[in-house]
Amino acid sequence: MGTTRTTEILVGAFMAAGFVALFFLAMQVSNLSAAGNGEGYALIARFDNIGSLKVRAPVSMAGVRLGRVESIAFDEVAYQAVVTLRIDAAYDQLPTDTFANIYTAGLLGEQYVALDPGGSPDFLGDGDQIEHTQSALVLERMIGQFLFNQAQGGSE
Amino acid sequence: MITEALARLGRSGLAALAGIGRAHLLLAGIVAGVPALLPRPRLLLAQLYNIGVLSVLIIAVSGLFVGMVLGLQGYYVLNQFGAEESLGVMVAASLVRELGPVVTALLVAGRAGSALTAEIGLMKATEQLSALEMMAVDPVRRVLTPRFFGGWISMPLLAAMFSALGVLGGWFVGVGLLGVDDGAFWSQMKAKLDFREDLVNGVIKSLVFGVVVSWIALFQGYDAVPTSAGVSRATTRSVVHSALAVLGLDFILTALMFGD
Numbered sequence: 001m002g003t004t005r006t007t008e009i010l011v012g013a014f015m016a017a018g019f020v021a022l023f024f025l026a027m028q029v030s031n032l033s034a035a036g037n038g039e040g041y042a043l044i045a046r047f048d049n050i051g052s053l054k055v056r057a058p059v060s061m062a063g064v065r066l067g068r069v070e071s072i073a074f075d076e077v078a079y080q081a082v083v084t085l086r087i088d089a090a091y092d093q094l095p096t097d098t099f100a101n102i103y104t105a106g107l108l109g110e111q112y113v114a115l116d117p118g119g120s121p122d123f124l125g126d127g128d129q130i131e132h133t134q135s136a137l138v139l140e141r142m143i144g145q146f147l148f149n150q151a152q153g154g155s156e
Numbered sequence: 157m158i159t160e161a162l163a164r165l166g167r168s169g170l171a172a173l174a175g176i177g178r179a180h181l182l183l184a185g186i187v188a189g190v191p192a193l194l195p196r197p198r199l200l201l202a203q204l205y206n207i208g209v210l211s212v213l214i215i216a217v218s219g220l221f222v223g224m225v226l227g228l229q230g231y232y233v234l235n236q237f238g239a240e241e242s243l244g245v246m247v248a249a250s251l252v253r254e255l256g257p258v259v260t261a262l263l264v265a266g267r268a269g270s271a272l273t274a275e276i277g278l279m280k281a282t283e284q285l286s287a288l289e290m291m292a293v294d295p296v297r298r299v300l301t302p303r304f305f306g307g308w309i310s311m312p313l314l315a316a317m318f319s320a321l322g323v324l325g326g327w328f329v330g331v332g333l334l335g336v337d338d339g340a341f342w343s344q345m346k347a348k349l350d351f352r353e354d355l356v357n358g359v360i361k362s363l364v365f366g367v368v369v370s371w372i373a374l375f376q377g378y379d380a381v382p383t384s385a386g387v388s389r390a391t392t393r394s395v396v397h398s399a400l401a402v403l404g405l406d407f408i409l410t411a412l413m414f415g416d
Contacts, residue, residue, distance in 0.1 A: 004198075007201060007202065007205045008201060010205060010209045011201055011204045011205050011208065011209060013209075014204065014205075014208045014209045014212060014310075014313065015204075015208075015313065017212070017313075017317060018208075018312070018313025018314065018316055018317060019313070019316075020320075021313070021316035021317040021319070021320035021321075022312075022313075022316040022320075022359070024320045025252060025316060025319055025320055025323075025355055026351060026355060028323075028342065028345075028346070029248045029252065029319075029320075029323055029345055029346065029349055029355070030252075030346070030349040030350060030351040030354055030355045031346050031347065031349060031350055031351055056350065058347070
């Protein structure tokens with residue numbers, strides 16, 4: 001009987017340790033503890049060029065993460081990128097004239113969507129479209145433009 | 157001459173097919189034993205002890221050291237790009253997605269799978285399984301079913317322990333020894349790893365590996381030639397086949413889960 005009891009206790013401790021490890025991974029390592037997983041509301045933003053923006057990239061305002069990029073699609077009529085942003089339900093007071101930019105975190109970092117608040121008294125709701133957007137800055141295009149301007153300046 | 161070669165090829169092909177068929181029949185028999193297992197949880201308990209508890213030491217030590225090595229190697233590469241803060245992401249992503257499930261499955265196949273094969277094979281060689289049948293006890297239900305589910309339940313728990321201790325090992329080396337920022341280590345990890353995408357997929361992997369490793373180990377034992385040489389060959393085959401199946405399946409699962 002004694003050995004069975006010890007076995008029971010050890011198996012119990014083993015199962016508990018396994019679930020503690022899973023819980024640790026869920027809470028500390030993955031983003032389960034961060035609020036808003038699939039919840040919140042969706043906003044649509046159309047960009048002429050999204051650079052290398054990826055699904056799940058952060059959406060932030062004033063540097064605070066409000067949500068994530070949920071999906072990226074291509075509009076074959078307007079030749080634009082249609083980006084769906086999933087905003088946490090807690091942040092439901094974004095003005096309708098909010099401005100969406102695509103910036104890069106750091107020099108080589110990943111790209112994210114930065115929202116700048118407008119002044120409208122009305123707020124964006126689920127499925128609404130952000131009208132004012134600015135494309136991602138593509139380095140090659142900027143350098144090309146810079147060289148072009150330099151050349152023009154030199155010929156004058 | 158040619159007909160003989162053709163016949164040999166056909167024989168080995170048919171033998172392989174028959175083996176696969178027997179393995180599936182055995183799996184069906186094992187799963188059919190679940191209703192008989194439910195009123196006797198003690199049988200499962202003993203196997204959870206044999207397969208799970210006794211594997212904790214090797215899993216814990218391996219996890220810790222794999223995490224520490226990942227921390228050292230990752231730091232070396234990331235430091236060249238000035239991205240040491242991403243060390244946590246690298247360590248956690250490699251452990252949760254790949255190394256946790258795969259290395260755990262390989263270790264369990266070596267530590268517990270081989271033991272299962274040898275045990276069942278010897279039971280067959282010493283005619284204990286036939287003795288059970290004589291007493292109208294189905295050896296598949298009485299002996300194999302608890303072992304199969306013991307292995308299946310243990311696998312994800314062991315993999316979670318492996319990954320968790322690996323992350324702690326990487327944290328110890330990165331933050332403790334190499335001076336990576338503690339806050340950046342954890343916050344970047346949390347920001348980049350997704351619960352559904354990374355953690356749940358890792359657990360699904362180890363559930364699949366749990367089925368494969370236990371199944372192969374039990375089948376090799378049950379199908380062994382009942383002699384000393386036969387059991388020895390079956391034990392070797394059990395470890396080799398488990399390792400090959402785990403690594404092959406891992407590629408397929410990774411392509412399905414993280415392919416896009």
